[in-house]
Amino acid sequence: MLFSLLASVVMGTLPIAALSVTKHLIDTVTDLVLKRSEQFSMALWLLLAQFLIVLLSSTVQKAQEYFNRKMEFRLDHVLQQQIMQKTSSVPYSYFDLPEFQDHLDRVNGGMGGRFLQPLKNVLEIGKSALVLLSFLGFLFTVHWSLVVISTVASIPIFFIQSGFGKRSFQLSVAQTKTTREAHYFSHLLKSRPAAGEVRLFRLAPHLMRRWSQKFLKNAAEQLSLQKKQQTAYVGLDGITALFYTLAAGVMVWLMRTSTVTVGDFVAIGQAVQGTQGSINSISQQMARLYESGLFIRDYFSLLHYEVPGVRQMKGTEPFPALVQGISVENVSYRYLQGRRDVLQNVSFTIRPGEKLALVGENGSGKTTLVKCLMGLYPVTDGQICFDGVNLDGIEEGALRKEINVIFQDFIRYQLSVRENIACSEIERYGDDERLAEAAEKSGAAQFVGRMAQGYDTYLGRMYRDGEDLSGGQWQKIALARAVFADAQVVILDEPTAALDPQAEREVFAQFERLTAGKTAIFISHRMAAARLADRIVVLKDGRVAEQGTHAELIALGGEYRRMYEMQAEWYGVETGGAV
Numbered sequence: 001m002l003f004s005l006l007a008s009v010v011m012g013t014l015p016i017a018a019l020s021v022t023k024h025l026i027d028t029v030t031d032l033v034l035k036r037s038e039q040f041s042m043a044l045w046l047l048l049a050q051f052l053i054v055l056l057s058s059t060v061q062k063a064q065e066y067f068n069r070k071m072e073f074r075l076d077h078v079l080q081q082q083i084m085q086k087t088s089s090v091p092y093s094y095f096d097l098p099e100f101q102d103h104l105d106r107v108n109g110g111m112g113g114r115f116l117q118p119l120k121n122v123l124e125i126g127k128s129a130l131v132l133l134s135f136l137g138f139l140f141t142v143h144w145s146l147v148v149i150s151t152v153a154s155i156p157i158f159f160i161q162s163g164f165g166k167r168s169f170q171l172s173v174a175q176t177k178t179t180r181e182a183h184y185f186s187h188l189l190k191s192r193p194a195a196g197e198v199r200l201f202r203l204a205p206h207l208m209r210r211w212s213q214k215f216l217k218n219a220a221e222q223l224s225l226q227k228k229q230q231t232a233y234v235g236l237d238g239i240t241a242l243f244y245t246l247a248a249g250v251m252v253w254l255m256r257t258s259t260v261t262v263g264d265f266v267a268i269g270q271a272v273q274g275t276q277g278s279i280n281s282i283s284q285q286m287a288r289l290y291e292s293g294l295f296i297r298d299y300f301s302l303l304h305y306e307v308p309g310v311r312q313m314k315g316t317e318p319f320p321a322l323v324q325g326i327s328v329e330n331v332s333y334r335y336l337q338g339r340r341d342v343l344q345n346v347s348f349t350i351r352p353g354e355k356l357a358l359v360g361e362n363g364s365g366k367t368t369l370v371k372c373l374m375g376l377y378p379v380t381d382g383q384i385c386f387d388g389v390n391l392d393g394i395e396e397g398a399l400r401k402e403i404n405v406i407f408q409d410f411i412r413y414q415l416s417v418r419e420n421i422a423c424s425e426i427e428r429y430g431d432d433e434r435l436a437e438a439a440e441k442s443g444a445a446q447f448v449g450r451m452a453q454g455y456d457t458y459l460g461r462m463y464r465d466g467e468d469l470s471g472g473q474w475q476k477i478a479l480a481r482a483v484f485a486d487a488q489v490v491i492l493d494e495p496t497a498a499l500d501p502q503a504e505r506e507v508f509a510q511f512e513r514l515t516a517g518k519t520a521i522f523i524s525h526r527m528a529a530a531r532l533a534d535r536i537v538v539l540k541d542g543r544v545a546e547q548g549t550h551a552e553l554i555a556l557g558g559e560y561r562r563m564y565e566m567q568a569e570w571y572g573v574e575t576g577g578a579v
């Protein structure tokens with residue numbers, strides 16, 4: 001920064017030095033040409049001075065660019081880290097808020113550069129101010145009217161430049177939404193997951209048309225602004241030329257009363273143009289300063305982003321040994337900005353080591369309940385207790401360690417098999433024995449064994465030698481995660497949805513082994529699988545409709561029996577009320 005500051009001072013004083021050398025050089029050479037003097041060596045010295053000024057200016061400028069880049073990298077590193085720390089620690093529910101996503105979108109990308117911008121702008125303004133003052137000082141020594149002419153000419157330049165700078169920034173903010181939409185359409189046309197359907201449904205022309213509309217809308221708005229800008233700039237050039245002519249006129253007029261050399265004439269012309277150039281630069285930099293100021297404000301407001309009323313996890317107690325079990329007491333949950341409670345007065349208990357199945361129609365609230373159970377969503381009403389200890393009081397790290405969840409839409413990390421399995425307890429990443437056991441129990445060992453690099457094979461298409469897995473194979477990897485983690489509670493959301501009948505059967509046959517010694521909750525739409533559970537909780541419209549064992553619920557003849565019979569009918573199995 002210090003170097004940049006010094007460099008700006010040097011760069012700010014060089015133009016007047018160059019101007020003075022040019023003036024003297026022209027005067028000396030004119031004298032030589034007109035044979036009024038014989039100062040050849042002086043002309044050579046001045047040429048050398050001109051050469052050195054050019055060299056110094058270039059060196060300082062390039063060195064400043066290098067140091068600025070270095071600062072940019074350092075800043076970028078720190079700032080991105082801070083953003084990532086923030087996004088990985090904010091309450092999970094913030095991701096449900098479009099404003100939070102918008103905020104993130106605005107702040108992401110090229111941060112160091114943008115953060116350094118105000119500093120660069122201020123230095124540039126300082127440098128231009130130095131140039132301006134020195135040129136005005138020079139003009140004043142010639143005649144005060146030249147200062148007035150230069151200053152008056154600068155006023156429209158200043159206002160028009162800053163006005164357009166601001167409007168262009170406001171336009172880019174206003175276009176963020178359309179830009180994002182255009183990006184989404186082009187992403188669909190370029191991304192691998194969508195490539196299949198885009199071909200199947202012959203969607204390309206439609207998507208391209210949608211992309212084109214958004215793209216062209218933005219382009220038209222930008223062009224319209226640019227048209228106005230260019231017209232205004234022609235006017236500005238006219239003003240500059242006019243005032244330059246005026247200044248030259250003053251010079252001609254001055255020749256009547258005092259001696260003006262050719263050098264003076266050229267130097268004054270350059271000084272008038274230089275003054276306007278620096279005003280131009282100051283106004284441009286001020287517009288950019290305004291823009292980067294807004295960006296920095298966005299950045300800090302993201303770092304301090306907080307939604308009133310959303311509880312942060314601040315518990316300090318350890319996770320209990322689960323001797324009594326888990327109790328869900330009158331739990332209600334409403335999504336941020338949601339209009340209704342998607343969970344209403346949900347109550348049930350899970351005994352230690354028990355296997356509980358959560359069933360219910362789509363949208364009945366199963367996944368939401370699971371996210372409440374693991375503390376991702378703080379309940380709106382009621383409480384969840386582990387051995388009588390309220391979830392809110394438990395230290396977040398301990399909770400995450402003891403409750404392991406495999407989500408329905410688990411992440412397929414484009415990393416090694418080892419990382420994909422051990423991610424549920426990444427500290428034990430090197431534990432080969434545990435890895436093999438988890439893969440064995442989940443059924444993943446079978447296909448991992450066939451891979452050339454074994455557990456170190458990279459999965460996915462991001463790498464040239466990466467292996468892509470089928471949906472069911474990925475699900476087995478996800479199941480292995482659940483086994484690998486040393487958690488007391490394991491929650492599986494639709495653990496077998498992508499498995500073939502044989503694999504599904506095997507998973508459920510091994511369910512006891514997969515969850516041995518753990519309290520397990522699983523969500524399933526397969527009623528036959530729910531039979532394996534010790535107890536079943538049926539959710540309907542966010543409420544517990546009924547709960548009990550399979551036999552009890554069949555005997556009850558309610559929601560569960562209806563769902564069970566519907567599936568049984570589909571398979572052509574006569575239940576006849578039998579269990």
Ligand SMILES: Nc1ncnc2c1ncn2[C@@H]1O[C@H](COP(=O)(O)OP(=O)(O)OP(=O)(O)O)[C@@H](O)[C@H]1O
Pocket residue numbers: 096335338342360361362363364365366367368369
């Ligand atoms: N992020 C969200 N913001 C607002 N509402 C949501 C959000 N996620 C889910 N919902 C709503 O909450 C309700 C319950 O959703 P949830 O995903 O818990 O259902 P589910 O029983 O797991 O369904 P499925 O069987 O289809 O997986 C639904 O009505 C859904 O519209």
